[in-house]
Each structure stands twice: as structure tokens, then as C-alpha cells.
Amino acid sequence: MTRKQPVAAELPEIFARVTGLLLTEPVVDRAVTNIARATHQSLAGSVGAGVTLIDSEGRPTSTASTNSLVKEADRLQYELGDGPCLSAWASGQAVRVDDLREDQRWPEWSKAGGRLGLLSCISVPLLVPDLTGTGEPEPIGAMKVYSDQPHAFDERSEEVLSLLAGPAALILTNLQARERAARLSDILKDALHSRSAIDLAKGVLMERLHVTERGALQFMITRARTQGIALSRVAQGILDPTETDRTP
Amino acid sequence: MSVDSDGEAQRDRAGKAFRRAELDVDELWMHYFSMGGDAGAMETEAYLHGSYMLRPIQRDLLDHAIYELGNDQKE
Numbered sequence: 001m002t003r004k005q006p007v008a009a010e011l012p013e014i015f016a017r018v019t020g021l022l023l024t025e026p027v028v029d030r031a032v033t034n035i036a037r038a039t040h041q042s043l044a045g046s047v048g049a050g051v052t053l054i055d056s057e058g059r060p061t062s063t064a065s066t067n068s069l070v071k072e073a074d075r076l077q078y079e080l081g082d083g084p085c086l087s088a089w090a091s092g093q094a095v096r097v098d099d100l101r102e103d104q105r106w107p108e109w110s111k112a113g114g115r116l117g118l119l120s121c122i123s124v125p126l127l128v129p130d131l132t133g134t135g136e137p138e139p140i141g142a143m144k145v146y147s148d149q150p151h152a153f154d155e156r157s158e159e160v161l162s163l164l165a166g167p168a169a170l171i172l173t174n175l176q177a178r179e180r181a182a183r184l185s186d187i188l189k190d191a192l193h194s195r196s197a198i199d200l201a202k203g204v205l206m207e208r209l210h211v212t213e214r215g216a217l218q219f220m221i222t223r224a225r226t227q228g229i230a231l232s233r234v235a236q237g238i239l240d241p242t243e244t245d246r247t248p
Numbered sequence: 249m250s251v252d253s254d255g256e257a258q259r260d261r262a263g264k265a266f267r268r269a270e271l272d273v274d275e276l277w278m279h280y281f282s283m284g285g286d287a288g289a290m291e292t293e294a295y296l297h298g299s300y301m302l303r304p305i306q307r308d309l310l311d312h313a314i315y316e317l318g319n320d321q322k323e
Contacts, residue, residue, distance in 0.1 A: 191282035198284045214305045221312045231283055231312060 028175045032064040035168045039145055040066045042160060045152030046145045047118070050074060051126070051168050053141040053176070054089045060141075069116060073146060076112045083109040085142035088123035092139050094158050096122045099150040113146075121146045122153050124162045126169035140176065143168055194232040201235035258307050262314060263296045269318035280313035 032051050039049040050065030052074060060078045065071045077083030083106050084095040097103045100110040100119050113121075123144040127137040143165045147153065198220070205216035220238070224231045266276065273296070277289040287295070287306050294300035295310070302310065 187278070191278060194282045195284050202284070214308065217305055217308055221308065224312070225315070230316060 025175060025178070028171055029064060031171045032168055033066075035164055035171075036064050036066050036143070039143065039161060039164050042164075043145050043153065043157050045120075045147040045149055047148050049143070049145040051141065051143045051172070052085060053126075053172055054086070054139075058086060058090070069118070070144075070146060073113055073116055073118055073121075074144075076116075077109055080106075080108050080112070082106045084121060084123040085144050088125045088144075089139050089142045092125050092127065092137070094122060094124045094162060096120075096153060096158055098153075101150070117148050118146045119148055119150045120152045122158055122161055124158070124165045126165050126172060128169050128173045140169060140172060194235075197232055197235040197239060201238040204238055252301065255301055255304070255307065258311070259295060259298060259301065262307065262311055263298060265311070265314050265318065266296050269314060269321060271314065271317050271321070276310075276313055276317055279317050280310050283309050283313055285309045285313070 036049045036051050040046045043049070048065065048067045048070035050063060050070040052063045053061045055061050058081070060074070063071065063074060065074065074085065077085055084097055087105070088095045097105075097110070098120050100114050100121075103110050121144055123142045125139040126141040126143055127139055129137050143161060145153070145157070145161060201220065202213060202216045205211065205219055206213060209216065209219065211219065220231060220234045224234045227234070266273075273293050274289065277285075277292050280287075280292065285292070285306060287302055287310075291300050291302070292310065295302050295307075
């Protein structure tokens, strides 16, 4: 089964949003931009740093960067569908390129980056801990730093970048939760609508057929199965007989 | 100790149908909820694993939710 709609587990996000527990987008943007700036300033040789959120299909959804050079290098990468950030995101591992002119892993991107004057870079995945505490951390994007010099970064830079990626990931998770909450509240609205229709129809039947609640439900379920339609449609039919077939 | 053999038999059947249809438990719960189900997601899951009992009407609703989602998936 490929279709997955994790709904029940995320209902708390809706309530978190309603009660203002989730951060708003401008707040998150500012915080993440500050982290990118701190990254740029704390790594010698950096000409710019950036953070990208990546969705499950490998598409970037939002970005924060210290300058347009980083933005352009990123844009190229997602356009080509290949590059160190996407690799870091997909593998969950840090990716370092010491010299774009010699690196053979992403030839097209390296060539394009070289034209922008970028010669080395590091990308680390943005990882959020699995909420249940059992699974692997989930990569939600990548954070990267670029240099105009070859071999500008070493293991230590990698470590610093990974350390900064932690808080960036946490802040961005909050934003993702907010988006999911918006999507979920639509699903929830439909569910509540169908739920109240079924409840109402149950009440109508109990009165009309002098049956118990369970009896009324069984009446509707039997009809749904014999006619091959959804229970919510059976309920609609009972509440609005002009729209579908006859009611009892 | 109270014994509810009808309930237990229904629960066994529901658990088997749920596993046969390979449904996602969260998705099933949402569908059951949209039909008027009032047990929580955790209770629902526990019921399907045989470690919790639902009231008769809730069992009927969950049966039908499994039935509808299972049919959706076959299409």
C-alpha cells in the first residue's frame, strides 16, 4: 500500500495551531535566516549559507539564504534534480565537495556552480527526531555553505554545520506542522460534516422505525452494502429524500 | 468476570478483516470517526489487536469502516 494519510496522530497539531502553540511563518523565516547568517559568519571561507526545506518528492518548498549567490546555486540544483543538498537530504549524511572542478558526483551541477564562482561546499541534512522515538530521524531538508575557494572546509566545518542544522530543523518542523494542520483541518471538516449527517439520519430512523440506535445504524449499513454506496450517502438520502431514493 | 462471546467473535473478525485489507490504522480511524465513531485512535487500535473492547454500536461502525475502506482500495 502506498497511500498513506497519517491523520489521527496529527490531530494534536490542529489544536496546537488553534491555540497558537505553533509559530507563524514570518517568525520561522526570521529565525531560520538568522541561523543561515550565523553559519555563514562562523565558517571561515564561506561566501554564503542557506537552508532549504525539501518535500517527500525532492522538491524544495521554502528557503532561507544569506545572499543571491546561494539562492542561484540552489535553484540550479533543484532544476537539475541533482546535487550535494539533494544527496545530503536523501542519504541523511553530510556531503562535502572539496573542489567542484574535480568532483565527478554531480557533473552538471558542478559545472554550473563553477560558473557562479563556487568551488567548494558542504551540505548537511536537516534531521528531525522520529516522534515515536523508535524510528530513524526524518530528513526534511538541507543546510549548506559555499566557498569561492577550493578545500575551504574540513571535518570541523562539517561538525559546526551539523550542530547548527539541529535547531534549524526543529524550527522548520514547526512550520511543517502548521501546513499539515491547515490541510488536516479540511479533512476534519469533511469528517465532521459526514459524522453529523449520519448521526442525524440515525435519529430520524429511530423515530420513524421505532428502533434502537444500533438498529437504525444497522438499517443504514444494510442499505449502504446492498446499494454499494457510502454510509454518508445513505444518510444524505434519508435526510433529503428528494435528492436520492425513497426513504422508509 | 464478564464474558461477551458475541463481542469477542466480532472483534476477531474485525481484526482479521483489518489485516487482510492492509489498511492504515490512522486512516481507518479517521473514516470510522467520520461515520460517528467515538472511540479514540488508540482504543481502536487496541480493539483490533484484541486487547480492548468496544461497545456494540462502535463495533458495527468500525466493521463498516473497514468494509468501505477495503472496497475503496480494491478499486
